[in-house]
Amino acid sequence: MLQMNGARDAMTGDETPTQPVVIAPEPIELPRAGLLRGARRVLRITALAARHMPPVAARKLVRRPSHAARAGRRIFEGLGATYVKFGQFIASAPGIVGADVAEEFRRCLDAAPAVPFAKVRRVVESELGCPIGDVFARFDETPLAAASIAVVHRATLLDGTDVAVKVLRPDVEKTVATDLGTLEGVVRFMAARGIDQAYNMVGLVVGLKAQIAEELDLRNEARTMDTFRDLFAQYGMSLLVVPRVYHEHSSRRVLTMELFDGRPLDDLAHAHAQALGVDPAPLVRQLLDAWVVAHLRVNAFHADIHAGNLLLLRDGRLGIVDWGIISRFDDELALMFRRMCEVSLGHDDAWDDIAAVMIRSNGPSFYSLGLDDEQIRRYMRESMGPVLKLPLRDVSMSALFVTGDELVRLATGEAPTKRSLRQKLSAMRTAARSYQSAVASGAFDTPAMRMGFLSMKQLVYLERYGRMYIPDESLLGDHEFLRRALAGS
Numbered sequence: 001m002l003q004m005n006g007a008r009d010a011m012t013g014d015e016t017p018t019q020p021v022v023i024a025p026e027p028i029e030l031p032r033a034g035l036l037r038g039a040r041r042v043l044r045i046t047a048l049a050a051r052h053m054p055p056v057a058a059r060k061l062v063r064r065p066s067h068a069a070r071a072g073r074r075i076f077e078g079l080g081a082t083y084v085k086f087g088q089f090i091a092s093a094p095g096i097v098g099a100d101v102a103e104e105f106r107r108c109l110d111a112a113p114a115v116p117f118a119k120v121r122r123v124v125e126s127e128l129g130c131p132i133g134d135v136f137a138r139f140d141e142t143p144l145a146a147a148s149i150a151v152v153h154r155a156t157l158l159d160g161t162d163v164a165v166k167v168l169r170p171d172v173e174k175t176v177a178t179d180l181g182t183l184e185g186v187v188r189f190m191a192a193r194g195i196d197q198a199y200n201m202v203g204l205v206v207g208l209k210a211q212i213a214e215e216l217d218l219r220n221e222a223r224t225m226d227t228f229r230d231l232f233a234q235y236g237m238s239l240l241v242v243p244r245v246y247h248e249h250s251s252r253r254v255l256t257m258e259l260f261d262g263r264p265l266d267d268l269a270h271a272h273a274q275a276l277g278v279d280p281a282p283l284v285r286q287l288l289d290a291w292v293v294a295h296l297r298v299n300a301f302h303a304d305i306h307a308g309n310l311l312l313l314r315d316g317r318l319g320i321v322d323w324g325i326i327s328r329f330d331d332e333l334a335l336m337f338r339r340m341c342e343v344s345l346g347h348d349d350a351w352d353d354i355a356a357v358m359i360r361s362n363g364p365s366f367y368s369l370g371l372d373d374e375q376i377r378r379y380m381r382e383s384m385g386p387v388l389k390l391p392l393r394d395v396s397m398s399a400l401f402v403t404g405d406e407l408v409r410l411a412t413g414e415a416p417t418k419r420s421l422r423q424k425l426s427a428m429r430t431a432a433r434s435y436q437s438a439v440a441s442g443a444f445d446t447p448a449m450r451m452g453f454l455s456m457k458q459l460v461y462l463e464r465y466g467r468m469y470i471p472d473e474s475l476l477g478d479h480e481f482l483r484r485a486l487a488g489s
Contacts, residue, residue, distance in 0.1 A: 084147070149324070192432055194429055222255055300327060369431075
């Protein structure tokens, strides 16, 4: 929820609220992944890989990336839950994986299997404590959408209001816990042996675990939706709309909310925008402005804005759905974001604070590459500078996903020298020691590490929509908007 009252607003000229307060999330405790269940999951992965990527086809897959993408997408869908989430990220990141691969993975946006309606009914009735007919005049048995964590069914309340009902999949907690336990074990094993980029992969998996632990309690999503409905209304962001929550018909595993009828924002095949006579450009600009204002005012934003969660509605507004995944900033990350806005305005002295936050949160991974603090500052300027200053048509978030050698090149301005086998082994030992030091210091428990994965997802998604509809504008908005946003925060 937001707590509103206060002084004049530098952005609107009206009264501005004091700093809004986002209700803290209440993550569930994921169950333990037993050895037997983990072994079965590994066997399932092996079986799917053998089915879709048989050795006899390996050479063909390498020569034809579209075949490899199709095989990978089928494996992800077969594994469900956690892996479908990775597939959704791939679907919305053509700038990183390529347009053909992203298009293949679009089926992951809502391609998970439906849950038998008898099971859906049992969950709804158990959670709401009454027969389904006591709440809903109608409840469609076929889901509107079947995602990795939950299914969404169309229903009608007794007063005739059409709603969408989100229901967690049965036993999804156990599946997710098993998947994350397996993934975390693999990447920690790799990091402990100094394998390149494994340190950062541990951070991604740890962040994903924290994210899903929140997502599996739908009451977190309901509170967040209330918060952002208030925020968008307070700041006159009339082109953006968040579904209303019916709290009296919601619980941890069931979320009843306003039904939106629309098409994904980037679904140009249906020419939805043209049919409605809607220009998507102002919608995307307001989405990016909302992203900036929300980070400055509530230190949080929707962290899963893939194509399936941004709906171009029939009335010309942009509906933002599926608020289960939220990136939240602590004071350090909030300072870093504010300094990023200042860099976009030309204040290059802000790079020192940006680099300092990165060094405090992720120093061991940089030091393992032999970099000093000044070189880390240079890397931040070289990698993030274009993102913050250039128009979106010239921005590529793929520059933020680099190998160790590329990172060293950006940090030092020189190509890494070719290393002997002994030097490579020495570097791996250094990286392994850095990982162990980070574990001992609790670095992987910091908000900066947990939010890294979510922040990267946001940037990749926003880059895509920006390049499609407002390529001549910058990610953080024009200078006048940024100055008002900073002054009012």
